[in-house]
Amino acid sequence: MSRIKAVFEQLKQQQRKALIPFITAGDPNPQQTVPMMHALVQGGANMIELGVPFSDPMADGPTIQRASERALKHKIGLRDVLSMVAEFRKTNTNTPVVLMGYGNPVEAMGWAQFAQRCAEVGVDGVLTVDFPPEESSEAFEHLAQYNIDPIFLLAPTSAPERVDAVVAAARGFIYYVSLRGVTGAANLDLADVADKVAAIRGKTLLPVGVGFGVRDAATAKAVASIADAVVVGSRMVQEVENSNEQNVAANLAKLTQELRAAIDSN
Amino acid sequence: MGKYDFPDAQGHFGQFGGIYMAETLIPAVDELRRQYLHFRDDPDFKAEFAYELKHYVGRPSPVYHAKRLSEHFGGAQIYLKREDLNHTGAHKINNAIGQALLAKRMGKKRVIAETGAGMHGVATATVAARFGMECVVYMGAEDVQRQAPNVFRMKLLGATVVPVESGSKTLKDACNEAIRDWVTNCESTFYIFGTAAGPHPYPMMVRDFQCVIGNEAKVQMPEMIGRQPDVIIACVGGGSNAIGMFYPYIEEENVQLIGVEAGGHGLATGQHAAPLTANAKVGVLHGNKVYLMQDENGQIIETHSISAGLDYPGVGPEHCLLKDIHRAQYVAINDDEAIDGFDALCRFEGIIPALESSHALAHAIKIAPTMGKDKAILVNLSGRGDKDMNTVARIKGITL
Numbered sequence: 001m002s003r004i005k006a007v008f009e010q011l012k013q014q015q016r017k018a019l020i021p022f023i024t025a026g027d028p029n030p031q032q033t034v035p036m037m038h039a040l041v042q043g044g045a046n047m048i049e050l051g052v053p054f055s056d057p058m059a060d061g062p063t064i065q066r067a068s069e070r071a072l073k074h075k076i077g078l079r080d081v082l083s084m085v086a087e088f089r090k091t092n093t094n095t096p097v098v099l100m101g102y103g104n105p106v107e108a109m110g111w112a113q114f115a116q117r118c119a120e121v122g123v124d125g126v127l128t129v130d131f132p133p134e135e136s137s138e139a140f141e142h143l144a145q146y147n148i149d150p151i152f153l154l155a156p157t158s159a160p161e162r163v164d165a166v167v168a169a170a171r172g173f174i175y176y177v178s179l180r181g182v183t184g185a186a187n188l189d190l191a192d193v194a195d196k197v198a199a200i201r202g203k204t205l206l207p208v209g210v211g212f213g214v215r216d217a218a219t220a221k222a223v224a225s226i227a228d229a230v231v232v233g234s235r236m237v238q239e240v241e242n243s244n245e246q247n248v249a250a251n252l253a254k255l256t257q258e259l260r261a262a263i264d265s266n
Numbered sequence: 267m268g269k270y271d272f273p274d275a276q277g278h279f280g281q282f283g284g285i286y287m288a289e290t291l292i293p294a295v296d297e298l299r300r301q302y303l304h305f306r307d308d309p310d311f312k313a314e315f316a317y318e319l320k321h322y323v324g325r326p327s328p329v330y331h332a333k334r335l336s337e338h339f340g341g342a343q344i345y346l347k348r349e350d351l352n353h354t355g356a357h358k359i360n361n362a363i364g365q366a367l368l369a370k371r372m373g374k375k376r377v378i379a380e381t382g383a384g385m386h387g388v389a390t391a392t393v394a395a396r397f398g399m400e401c402v403v404y405m406g407a408e409d410v411q412r413q414a415p416n417v418f419r420m421k422l423l424g425a426t427v428v429p430v431e432s433g434s435k436t437l438k439d440a441c442n443e444a445i446r447d448w449v450t451n452c453e454s455t456f457y458i459f460g461t462a463a464g465p466h467p468y469p470m471m472v473r474d475f476q477c478v479i480g481n482e483a484k485v486q487m488p489e490m491i492g493r494q495p496d497v498i499i500a501c502v503g504g505g506s507n508a509i510g511m512f513y514p515y516i517e518e519e520n521v522q523l524i525g526v527e528a529g530g531h532g533l534a535t536g537q538h539a540a541p542l543t544a545n546a547k548v549g550v551l552h553g554n555k556v557y558l559m560q561d562e563n564g565q566i567i568e569t570h571s572i573s574a575g576l577d578y579p580g581v582g583p584e585h586c587l588l589k590d591i592h593r594a595q596y597v598a599i600n601d602d603e604a605i606d607g608f609d610a611l612c613r614f615e616g617i618i619p620a621l622e623s624s625h626a627l628a629h630a631i632k633i634a635p636t637m638g639k640d641k642a643i644l645v646n647l648s649g650r651g652d653k654d655m656n657t658v659a660r661i662k663g664i665t666l
Contacts, residue, residue: 055565056438056551058445059288065432077563103286103550108564129288130550134276153289157452162292177290 003096003124004149004172007046008207008228017263018229019044020209021236021256024051025081026071028240032248034087039249041095043256049231052081052101059129063234078105086121098125098151111142119146125172127151133169153177154200167204173229174200177212188213194226217262224263232259270516272587277466280590282583285465286550294452299467301372306474311367318363319478323353329486335614342637344630345495346647347483349507354389356620356649357479357507362389362458364475366397369456376400376455380444382409382437383575383622384416385649386460391425401425404443406436409574416653434568437578441552461504462582465553469583476510483644484514491642497522500646501625503576505585507648512594525585526625528571529598539569539577542589542596556580572601573621599625605661607631620649621657
């Protein structure tokens with residue numbers, strides 16, 4: 001069984017919801033990434049979304065864009081990110097890691113080599129935000145060969161037939177984007193999110209995670225009451241931005257604990 | 267060559283093009299495609315587009331025989347398709363009018379655009395004023411500096427110009443920011459994309475609106491010289507003026523098509539904006555798969571060109587296909603050669619060309635002497651050079 005599936009099944013038995021924090025690999029510097037990943041797990045993360053830095057992150061707001069820019073100053077590429085996952089796996093074999101980013105770095109490496117490396121280092125899922133299912137058939141083949149889950153986004157604007165197409169292609173879990181706009185944008189409308197998540201659940205047995213706009217413990221708690229997983233991106237990256245190299249891991253662990261406690265208080 | 271019929275229903279030009287967008291924008295792109303496919307064959311839409319092109323833009327733009335220029339360099343006769351004489355001074359208005367008419371029919375009250383040299387921004391601001399729409403133009407902070415007169419023009423026309431400080435602060439970053447705006451506001455907003463690139467249907471739609479250039483030339487050249495030209499030359503950044511000129515000629519196999527990219531400081535320096543000529547790898551940016559300037563990690567690299575309108579790391583998907591099937595040839599002209607082309611047209615013909623178009627001119631004066639006097643070269647003079655006064659003065663060491 002894949003790590004992603006195992007985590008969701010275990011949480012379901014415990015009647016708990018998944019907490020999935022996002023950080024950008026190489027931000028603030030490459031040496032910190034693996035300790036930060038461990039800190040997230042210590043704080044109560046069930047899965048980690050690791051951002052692959054990209055020069056042109058069109059779907060991201062300024063916070064995550066700055067994280068990409070900081071990482072790129074250290075020339076962090078996809079190969080480095082994969083090595084970081086390998087390092088993380090030396091001491092953690094059960095927390096799923098999903099790589100999140102844009103398609104071009106993968107295209108540059110080649111999907112075949114990328115999928116093989118993902119399997120070697122222990123990546124569990126891949127979300128390339130600018131590769132919708134229609135353009136991903138080559139990617140699917142290679143990822144499927146190594147049992148890597150392709151993760152896809154659904155949005156408030158996705159029409160019902162579009163939801164059908166996306167859930168048919170997706171594995172692992174569905175990532176519902178809770179608001180119109182880029183990452184880290186304005187406040188989300190919980191009632192609307194609840195309706196949309198229910199509609200998606202009617203079409204798939206895959207767990208549904210909600211992200212984009214979860215900015216504090218209160219929103220995390222509210223989102224956890226309607227979704228299977230809470231994805232926290234910009235808020236985590238903001239914490240990285242506001243920390244220094246000495247306290248960044250501890251600060252991330254603390255923030256994760258707060259979010260964890262809020263989610264579990266439902 | 268067999269029947270040329272691209273793109274396919276999903277927007278693919280062979281392996282290029284497609285729809286590489288975040289899910290949040292897929293519905294907006296789908297809706298745009300449906301509406302465009304509906305209206306492009308609608309008689310009212312076509313009639314209104316034709317009316318605007320004639321009475322507002324001032325079409326047809328003439329073809330001009332550059333006799334003194336041709337005589338000076340010897341060899342082939344050089345003809346100019348005068349897109350610089352269009353209202354707003356460049357070919358960009360053809361597409362901006364087309365998309366604004368579509369926006370109007372789709373009930374969108376707000377339009378956004380990205381711009382490099384500022385010509386597409388000015389064209390968009392112009393049509394927004396013409397049709398009473400709110401207009402926001404994203405422009406790289408570096409381009410805001412080097413194209414100050416166009417920034418002022420956009421503001422006069424009532425547009426808000428947003429300088430983009432991220433990344434290389436040029437056209438690609440302006441695109442990123444416009445896409446972010448569109449993600450957030452796609453229900454109220456129409457994104458008037460300036461070049462024949464981006465997610466389907468933009469490359470097809472922009473081409474279709476710009477095809478008026480080639481369609482007119484195809485009638486005008488036989489009127490002037492009794493036949494079609496031997497060679498057609500156009501500059502290529504994203505490639506909208508070039509595809510508008512080339513497309514109607516694709517099945518005219520005796521007409522050689524040459525796209526001229528920005529060679530910047532020279533291909534060997536790496537500081538250029540010539541993905542086709544430099545054999546860049548295939549990649550994905552701004553919604554489509556194209557030849558793309560990138561490093562070994564797939565990060566987009568910063569480009570350089572004297573001309574802001576050509577300063578872009580990618581190129582439209584149809585040009586990628588035309589290169590691969592050898593229907594068009596792509597070459598690069600360096601900054602200093604472009605300046606020579608600029609000077610030549612000023613001095614010999616009394617026409618101040620845009621620095622973008624100067625790249626096409628420079629290639630024409632390079633190859634004309636190698637051809638017979640009975641040969642004809644048609645250059646798409648895509649825009650006028652008023653906007654480039656500051657840049658040219660700076661290069662010549664003159665303070666205005």
